[in-house]
Amino acid sequence: GNSVTQMEGPVTLSEEAFLTINCTYTATGYPSLFWYVQYPGEGLQLLLKATKADDKGSNKGFEATYRKETTSFHLEKGSVQVSDSAVYFCALREGNKLVFGAGTILRVKS
């Protein structure tokens, strides 16, 4: 089946640092790709998505570009804030379900 691999965390950054969280996928065809975020004590929520190759999803200063050549969908943000501390999940669509990666913990220190 299809799968998603994310970089292991935790990722610890200082405020205003540049963020990259790597995500690669294995899939037949070109599935839609997503980033979900889980803030402490809450459920996951959709952060951004891209539905086809070369699409760029963006939201709240985060961006990710669907790269079919490298089968990647890395999450980036130019300047992180303490409030971005959360767990970030990369996911792809497989039929009627989303397949999630293992999640990457991000900790931002002031």
Next chain:
Amino acid sequence: DTAVSQTPKYLVTQMGNDKSIKCEQNLGHDTMYWYKQDSKKFLKIMFSYNNKELIINETVPNRFSPKSPDKAHLNLHINSLELGDSAVYFCASSQDARNEKLFFGSGTQLSVL
């Protein structure tokens, strides 16, 4: 109003017991899900219902039985709890089975002692 609410938030129980987790959504969505998140944050789908009909049933022990009395509710009953069942269980909903925007509850942390 909470869009997807699940109860209880915490559940501590002994091995061998039977327990239930309830989930309700007030978004008018057709599709609901149960996901299991292990201690390493890995999130895996267990079940999905669309308009009260089971549409996804992953490889889950049959000790786990979902029940959807109506499309706004999806409960999870677990029989004969085992240590390995300890995890956070998330309920989620989406407008329909093809919609990728899932709305998640805040989770139920189950600890089996």
